[in-house]
Amino acid sequence: MSPVSVTQKRARLLAALRAQASPPGRANNSPAITDLAVHAVREPVSRLEYVLAVVSTDAGITGVGEAAAVPDASTAAAGLLEQKKSLVGRSATAVEALQATAGRAAINMALLDITGKLAKAPIYEVLGGPTRFKARAATAIQGDSIDAARAAGFRAIFVPLAPPAFRNQGQAFVRGTRRRIDRLRAAGGDEIDFVLDCNGALTPGDAQMLAHELESFHLLWLDEPCSPLNLNAVARIAGESVTPIGLGRRATRNSQFQDLLRLDAVDILRPNMGLLGITQIRKAAALAEAYYVAVAPYHRGGPVASAACLQLAASIPNFFLQEVPFPASEQDRRMRAELISPAIESPRDGFLPLPTGPGLGITLNLDAVRKYRI
Numbered sequence: 001m002s003p004v005s006v007t008q009k010r011a012r013l014l015a016a017l018r019a020q021a022s023p024p025g026r027a028n029n030s031p032a033i034t035d036l037a038v039h040a041v042r043e044p045v046s047r048l049e050y051v052l053a054v055v056s057t058d059a060g061i062t063g064v065g066e067a068a069a070v071p072d073a074s075t076a077a078a079g080l081l082e083q084k085k086s087l088v089g090r091s092a093t094a095v096e097a098l099q100a101t102a103g104r105a106a107i108n109m110a111l112l113d114i115t116g117k118l119a120k121a122p123i124y125e126v127l128g129g130p131t132r133f134k135a136r137a138a139t140a141i142q143g144d145s146i147d148a149a150r151a152a153g154f155r156a157i158f159v160p161l162a163p164p165a166f167r168n169q170g171q172a173f174v175r176g177t178r179r180r181i182d183r184l185r186a187a188g189g190d191e192i193d194f195v196l197d198c199n200g201a202l203t204p205g206d207a208q209m210l211a212h213e214l215e216s217f218h219l220l221w222l223d224e225p226c227s228p229l230n231l232n233a234v235a236r237i238a239g240e241s242v243t244p245i246g247l248g249r250r251a252t253r254n255s256q257f258q259d260l261l262r263l264d265a266v267d268i269l270r271p272n273m274g275l276l277g278i279t280q281i282r283k284a285a286a287l288a289e290a291y292y293v294a295v296a297p298y299h300r301g302g303p304v305a306s307a308a309c310l311q312l313a314a315s316i317p318n319f320f321l322q323e324v325p326f327p328a329s330e331q332d333r334r335m336r337a338e339l340i341s342p343a344i345e346s347p348r349d350g351f352l353p354l355p356t357g358p359g360l361g362i363t364l365n366l367d368a369v370r371k372y373r374i
Contacts, residue, residue, distance in 0.1 A: 030091045030092060030093040030118075031058055031059035031061060031091070031092045031093070031114065031118070032057060032058050032089055032090065032091060032092065033055055033056070033057055033087045033088055033090050033091075033092050034056050034058050034088060035055070035056040035088065036053060036056075036080075036081070036083065036084040036088070037053070037054040037056070038052070038053055038080050038081045039051070039054075039077070039370075039373050040052075040069070040074060040076070040077040040373065040374040041073075041302070041339075041372045041373055041374060042374050043329075043332040043372070044329075044332060044335060045327070045328075045331050046327050046328070046329060048300075048301075048327070048332070049069040049072070049073035050066055050067070050068065050069050050073065050301040050302040050304075050305070051066065051068075051069055051073055051076045051077045051080060051103065051106060052064065052065070052066055052302070052304060052364070053065045053066070053080060053103065053106035053107065053109075053110050054110070054364065054366075055087070055107070055111065055114065057114060059092075061114050061117050062114070063092070063110035063111055063112070063113035063117070064110055064304055064360065064362070065106035065107060065109030065110035065111075065113065065277070065308070066105065066109060066274065066301055066302050067080060067103040067104075067105045067106035067274055067275075068274025068275050068301055069301075070274075070275065073374055076102070076103060080102055080103030080106060080107075082102060083102060083103060083107060087107070092111055092114045092115075093115045093118065094111075095112055095279060098111065104276070104277055104280075105274055105276055105280075105308075106277070107277070108276075108277030108278055108279050109304065109305070109308045109360065112126070112279070112311070112359070113360045114359065115359070116359030116360070117358045119358070120358050122311060122314075122354070122355060122357065122358065122360075122361055123311040123315070123359060123360060124311050124313075124354065127311075127315040128315060129315040130314040130315070130354060131314055131316060132313065132314055132354075133314075133354060134351040134352060134353055135310055135314070135319065135322050135351060135354065136156065136321045136322065136350060136351055137153075137154060137156065137323075137324050137347040137350060138154060138157060138158055138193075138321050138322070138323050138324070139152075139156075139158065139323065139324055139325065140158035140159075140160065140197065140300070140325070140326075141157055141158065141160070142160070142328050144183065144184065145187075146184060146187060146188050146192060147187075148326070148328070150188065150192065152346065153346060153347035153348055153349065154326065154347055154350060155192055155347075155350030156192070156193045156220060156350060157188070157192060157193070157194050157195070158194075158195045158197045158323065159180075159181060159184060159194055159195065159196050159197060161196060161197060161198045161199065161201060161202075162177070163201060164201055164202065164206070169206055170206070170209075171209065173206065174206065174209045174213050177196075177210060177213075178213050178214065178217070181194060181196060181217060181219075182217070185217070193219075193220050194217075195220045195221055195223050195246070196210075196214065196219055196222050196223065197223045197224065198210075198222065198223060198224050198225045199223075199224055200224045200225075200226060200250075201226075202226045204226050204230065204233035204234070206226075207222075207225035207226040208236070208237050208240065208241070211225065211237055211240075211243040211245070212240070212243075214243050215241060215242050220268075220321070221243070221244035221245060221246040221267060221268045221296075222243050222244065222246065223246040223247075223268075223270065224247060224270070225237060225245060228247050228248075228250070228251075228260065228265075231259055231260065231263050234260075234263075234265040234266075235263040235264055235265035237265075238264060238265050238266065238267065244267035244268055245266055245267050245268070246266065246267065246270045246296065247260055247266045247268075247269070247270060248269050248270035248271050248272075248284075248298070249270045250272070251271065252275055252276070254280065254284055254287060257284045257288070258287055261288060261290075261291045261293060264291075266293060267293065267294070268294055268295070268296050268320060269284060269285070269293050269294070270297065270298045271285075271295070271297055271298065272297070272298045272299075273297050273298065273299045273301070273305050273312070274300075277308070278308055278311060278315075281295070281297055281312055282312065282315065285316040285318055285319075286316075288318060289316075289317065289318045293318070294318050294319070294320035295318050295319055295320060296319075296320045296321045296322065297309055297312060297313075297322060297323070298323060299322070299324065299325070301325070302325075302339065303336045303337075303339050303344065303345055303362075304339070304340060304360070304362065306324055306345050307340065307344055307355060307362045308360060310322070310352060310354055310355055311354075311360060313354075322352065324345050324352065325345075326345070338365060339364065339365055339369065339372070340362040340364055340365065341363050342355075
């Protein structure tokens, strides 16, 4: 049998199983979805955008979620709103059955939020946790100063790689990068750990040289050193250096994580909360656990997704570190604090406490949403 026919046969089988397991409508007298409201918001100074979803039910319980603004907030919001017709009338607790494509992260968070509220427990308890009682936090800096992030309680820092001027820059670029992070280490002392965020900008050759050069620096990991499209090149970088490699922020399917893991191309798996949501990342974490790989979700969106990240952290055994945005502008930080209560993005000595309320453990301030809505 040809590979194509095997794929088709498996697709038909999965479709049949889903049809049996996920009939439309509600089940077991659980609340039914009655409405979906979508809000695209923008931070006033950074101009960072993200999309918020509010799912209402006939039990009077609402759930909130967040999706990444991909390719932009307006397009993401429109795509998410298109899910309304297929959602209304269905069971609000059928988290696995509702396989939304556009904005699936927001829908997933919102339905789990509802499920937790019905259970009167945090999502991590519904999912079998807690596996820990606090989550290590990191944030990305802009420029070369760590003072504000350290004063805010962060003890792990993402350092953005200076954009390469051209491809295959060689030793001068590599050593210049080393000198830069050496200065940051001198400023931070032993209490600060660093991740170098390359954002996929390097060629495999430059990435390989940089990983080797930074071995004695002991980065937490080198993030997205080059494009993961050439998996063999990425695996070679991971295999020839002791510097840990983080990958996965652009992956949208668990098969892509499986490819990274099978080739030993990744040491820290970086699934994107704004694209995938809690349930899909838990599945990716289960794959990673089988390969002894830690998980540090990628998150540079809003505070609702921050709450989802903390729920995830407390529900998986191989969580390592959670990235949390810390805007440079006080105005942007004030907006994030206005959007939800209680405040959850302020670490103490490098760690964030877990939310204790039911569901996501937060309340969305709709007045603030309207204030900052695009």
